[in-house]
Amino acid sequence: MNSLTILVPTRGRPDNLAALWQAFAETCTGETRLQAWVDDDDPQLEAYEQVHRAAYDDGSAREDDPRFLLMVGPRLRLGPTLNIAAPNAADWADAVGFMGDDHRPKTPGWDTRYMAALERLGTGIVYGNDLIQGRALPTQMAMTSDIIKATGHIVPPGAIHLWLDNAWLALGEALGAITYLPDVVVEHQHPIAGKAQWDAGYAECNTDAVSTADRQVFEQWRQQDLPRWVEQVRRYSRV
Template sequence: MSLTILVPTRSRPANLARLWAAFTETCQADTRLLACVDDDDPELPAYEQVHRAAYSDGTASEDDPRFLLRIGPRLRLGPTLNAAACPAAEFADAIGFLGDDHLPRTVGWDARYLIELERLGSGLVYGNDLIQGQALPTQVAMTSDILRATGHMVPPGLVHLWIDNAWLALGQALGAITYLPDVIVEHLHPIAGRAAWDAGYAEANADERSDADRAVFEQWREHDLARWVQQIKEHKR
């Protein structure tokens, strides 16, 4: 099985370089990192340099392009995932998400995800981010049939918050979500004192954003979740 990890990122090229270094040290499966960068990001040249460096230092190659860069209009987190996930699902058995502030610590974490997804047949898996743990999949991987069946990775309308709540609700409704407590994918977030607050965190975690995204999540859970589950089950037949 193959896995593509989507990493939407803005104004944090150093985080992307750190994450790629972690991929080279910990990935053991057929795994690709697809970084999604905004075309209006002031740090775009730095992102392009991080990408070029991976090919110049040999950690990625044209024959085996495991580090991909997608440049497009700024859509914010949820819409960016939806825009990138379905096309990526045509070329991978599973699609995952890591923030640019996640960091895989467990060697072979990606292989563990794929083993579990193969066992589930259709479903979701997540590891221990050392903040939320089992409570929320702040990073996740899911089988590509979920994306093909629903046309989305994230409920439409969710901008940044409550996305992990939606993944948890979907996995629970399917009866097909697994938490791997010994697979560490650390979340280096300011709420745990592991990063400094910046403009991106301030924008994403504003009260107004949380309230708006919570309303979208609750509407989706009430009116659309059952339909998503049915679509996924029908797609498997």
């Protein structure tokens, strides 16, 4: 188990993506790709393209070894974008994960540590210390690709933005296959911790309406679909 793809849907924050790629370039030691997903109506689309080009111009990414991919498509919001992106990524990567554009891996070799943990699990989920939620929630994570292949999803269908990390935790616990690495730091630079400024993106997704709707999706999924997902994964992976 070697290859890892981290999916990063992003909107209106090209500087965040540039900083995230720099963190990847400085800390990744394995066969790891950052696959950024940008909306085709994003007012900052040209700036995102410049960030991507700059990575190849400065040599931190190479054409013969594309570790930094920029995908452009219609705006679907976070959850639906992940569910579109993940099955394709799972076809050619051993593991697929998620980070927000406001996560910053700080521990050198974090990706190799993730893959070693997944190798030990065989099938499962791993996450590090985001310095806000810690063990309580996997605000970033990686899962073995067989989970996505078995279920067809990486998050519960219908979820917009919130309660996704709760679903990953619930799935990992239901499978009996989730590992937390407290000494692997993937810092979440979120306004809730005073590590970023509130902007239009944060304001749009952190509303009572979105939280209520996404919690309803999560609760329905946990009660009705989670047992089926677990069975599908066990049948697919023979675990």
